[in-house]
Amino acid sequence: MSIILHFITLCSFIILANAASSIAVSRSINDTTERRNLGFLSCGTGNPIDDCWRCEDNWQRNRKRLADCAIGFGYNAIGGRDGKYYIVTSPADDDAVTPQSGTLRHAVIQDEPLWIVFKTNMTITLKQELIMNSFKTIDARGVDVHIAYGAGITIQYVTNIIIHGLHIHDCVPTGNALVRSSPYHFGWRTMADGDGISLFGASHVWIDHNSLANCSDGLIDAVIGSTAITISNNYFTNHNEVILLGHSDTYVRDKVMQVTVAYNHFGEGLVQRMPRCRHGYFHVVNNDYMHWEMYAIGGSANPTINSQGNRFVAPDNPNAKEVTKRVISEGMSDWNWRSDGDLMLNGAYFNQSGAGEAASYAKASSLSAQPSSVVDSLTSGAGVLTCRRGRQC
Template sequence: MSGLVVFLCLVFFSTGNPIDDCWRCDSNWEANRKMLADCGAGFGRNAVGGRDGELYIVKDSNDDPENPVPGTLRHAVIQEVPLWIIFDHDMEINLKEELVMSSYKTIDGRGFNIQISDGPCICIYNVSNIIIHNIYIHDCVPGGNAVVRDSPQHSGLRGKSDGDGISVFGARDIWIDHCTLASCYDGLIDVVFGSTAITISNNYMFHHNEVMLLGHSDDYLPDKNMQITIAFNFFGDGLVQRMPRHGYFHILNNIYTSWEMYAIGGSANPTINSQGNVTKHEITEEGEDWKQWNWRSEGDLLLNGAFFTTSGEETPASYMKASSMVARPAYVIISSPPTSGALYCQKDKPC
């Protein structure tokens, strides 16, 4: 049945966004929640999350970092088996410490207004196969120097956290989709310490300075093979800068509005394949090393003074490693902007 639903979506409701075309027209999405795991695209397309596990229903918004209570989000994410985590009512969850996750988990907020805010937020640390979907994450602050449980059998003292909305550290096969993120102490989404195979898609981000840190240090060589897809996102009001460092980045069909410094920037020789965006590229580092970096703009629509400076040698091998799916022409997303951020999904209706 799920294959038929996918086919009907592609035939009758195709937007060119392969993720949304895969599942959003299914009026029975609530019963078919796990179908989402088969709709991934880009470098994070193999993230299955908790597809092969049971549903876990979060009923309690309270948080005990050291001894999580069953029915809470923290209790769900530390379990050692795959879980597809859903909610039974609108919730604003104020975490007392970082939410440390174990592998093979999906946090699926569809159907309710689920917010994680006004405390430390999500930490994806040395794990794999995580899907974060349809959550509003905002006003995150540092935490740490506290005992936090990271499995049913273990708790330990964690150092101070940065105050990111979502921190991805030494992880792989990660997919962050249809979330809304704003106003965090540090980054909205930081991907560091050799994390790779990641897709950041269909998110709405606003009111923040350093939006995404992709690679934590110019000198950290394990980041050089990082592969990240950034697709179909809406970068809204009050954003200042975004900075890929090492690695290979496929940046496609995003809309950037009201940027202040730059939309796509870089340091430490990243390969950036920018396709079908409305964007600006600006080099802020001194010197001329950047002229050797492989940066390509293809089909980007540059409006209101935006510009993109290509550089390096456009070698097929380099851009093959920085390509993850087919981009739509930029004029298409201008005429039909993406529906980004957390969605209002109602039972028995297409999402």
């Protein structure tokens, strides 16, 4: 009981501190470090993101606490924490230029920070890409929200985005149409590939606890200099090219890219790109890889990949046991790919490479890895959570 009282007091202090702060792009590293040290409040999974907020029975009264729980390279993503709540009341998406109030499209294009929630269960079929504005959180906890059978979500040249608790599936190509991106601007969009979530030149983005499957192109793509990204606690199934991180081998601006891929479950029906990386620094930590048909982690153009504490279960196909795949172009061979504490099952093996430069791996580390033996517990809540009022999620 004393621990619970201590927790409530501590949460109240954090809420008051956040309320008194002004809108900012990032929090200080010291504040983040102090928050990470609250591990003794664990609800039992050992997952530091979930243990930061899922302990609360009244999570719905303090939704914005979620913004204080990011880890990894995207830890500074505060989304709409410092703004008002916006309640989506309608699944309609009839007009991409003049969206009606109460729709998701109307919410995400606003200029001010917003924490976006949903009144009820709904399936939203987007006629065109959902182009987001900066400082937005999409928070679907407590309801069942599907982005399906239409366009996906586009995060383009904006910052501070949190996407949490969505079912994203069966996205299809759209485009050659006018689409609004702010209250004051709309423009012509060419054809989109049909990704679930696309990042172009975006920063401070956190994609957490979503369930993604079966889109026309990638489930999550981050390109054109996107950086400071965390992809965590998601459940991926039934898809070919799962996650792409980096635009092309010749697009050297992607050297700024830093991405954390943590606590995700890669499940049935997946083929490749979990993720596929170019140029930047990538921390792949404590994920559960239960299926792939070609490979799990791939790359080209000299990425540094730090794979730590993952569980890799190879398929029965004797020709697909290797976790990694490299596409090597002329003059591109300075690889730094490391497997540290990974659990290899059913014949899985990781082809390490590079000189093991300590500085490179340090830069590609974004949080402390836990032993691969506890991956099952860390990823037990991956995907969309079942959250009910008055109960822990």
